[in-house]
Amino acid sequence: MSFHIFLLCFVQGISEFLPVSSSAHLLLLSELFKYPTTSLEWEVALHFGTLAAVILYFYKDLWSMTKAVIKGICKMKVPSADTYCLKAWHLALATIPAVIAGYFVKKIGGVSYSPHFIGIMSIVFGILLYIVDKFSKHSEADVTTKKAIGIGLMQTLAFIPGVSRSGSCITAARAFGLNRVEATRFAFLLSIPTVLGAVALTTYDVLKENIPLDFAILGPAVLLTAAIGLCVIHGILTFLQRHSFGLFTIYRVILGGILLLFL
Numbered sequence: 001m002s003f004h005i006f007l008l009c010f011v012q013g014i015s016e017f018l019p020v021s022s023s024a025h026l027l028l029l030s031e032l033f034k035y036p037t038t039s040l041e042w043e044v045a046l047h048f049g050t051l052a053a054v055i056l057y058f059y060k061d062l063w064s065m066t067k068a069v070i071k072g073i074c075k076m077k078v079p080s081a082d083t084y085c086l087k088a089w090h091l092a093l094a095t096i097p098a099v100i101a102g103y104f105v106k107k108i109g110g111v112s113y114s115p116h117f118i119g120i121m122s123i124v125f126g127i128l129l130y131i132v133d134k135f136s137k138h139s140e141a142d143v144t145t146k147k148a149i150g151i152g153l154m155q156t157l158a159f160i161p162g163v164s165r166s167g168s169c170i171t172a173a174r175a176f177g178l179n180r181v182e183a184t185r186f187a188f189l190l191s192i193p194t195v196l197g198a199v200a201l202t203t204y205d206v207l208k209e210n211i212p213l214d215f216a217i218l219g220p221a222v223l224l225t226a227a228i229g230l231c232v233i234h235g236i237l238t239f240l241q242r243h244s245f246g247l248f249t250i251y252r253v254i255l256g257g258i259l260l261l262f263l
Contacts, residue, residue: 012046013228019167045218049225094152095193101156119259121162126252139179147176180240
């Protein structure tokens with residue numbers, strides 16, 4: 001595995017889950033080492049790695065939700081009849097805005113902004129996360145239908161480079177009163193259908209363009225990204241039991257400053 005590929009896996013595995021913007025980090029990585037833009041097959045591999053990480057970490061929740069949904073369908077019960085069925089319903093609702101936004105973003109050929117714009121977004125949404133987290137006076141653990149829709153709407157801002165998908169979801173969840181750990185857990189679970197959709201669309205493009213896939217190279221990259229992602233998910237959920245998001249805000253401001261001043 002080349003040093004370039006190792007860095008890609010490392011950056012993707014960390015920045016996909018931390019509220020720090022993966023697009024900003026991949027841009028900085030590209031500029032620092034003069035690496036070319038990530039190709040489609042590598043986008044699939046890196047996203048598949050992070051998808052595997054979150055599925056493996058939350059497999060018990062996902063299995064419980066799957067059983068509850070199947071049971072609810074068989075017994076013709078409404079979503080509120082079971083806690084896990086309700087969680088699945090909320091995740092589905094929160095995913096809809098991203099699906100709609102993603103369709104139009106792909107229709108126009110994606111979203112591209114300058115390093116300066118990405119730097120500004122990194123700073124602005126980092127400060128917003130800090131303000132919302134600091135002044136959120138509630139510490140609820142339950143997601144309601146209205147909150148799920150609100151978080152889903154906020155997630156659509158992640159199509160703007162520099163915002164951060166997990167960061168936007170966590171900010172909305174904290175604004176709606178969820179405690180730090182539950183806000184982050186919901187953001188991570190919400191990444192599953194979102195990243196799955198991205199993987200499916202990119203895989204379609206790879207097959208459409210007949211791009212050859214070298215699984216001997218891509219396989220280890222997926223495993224490394226997944227392993228890093230698992231460590232990051234566990235680490236941040238443990239960290240947030242006693243700490244705030246202040247450290248991430250400081251980091252985002254510094255990162256944004258670097259992008260503004262040096263790129």
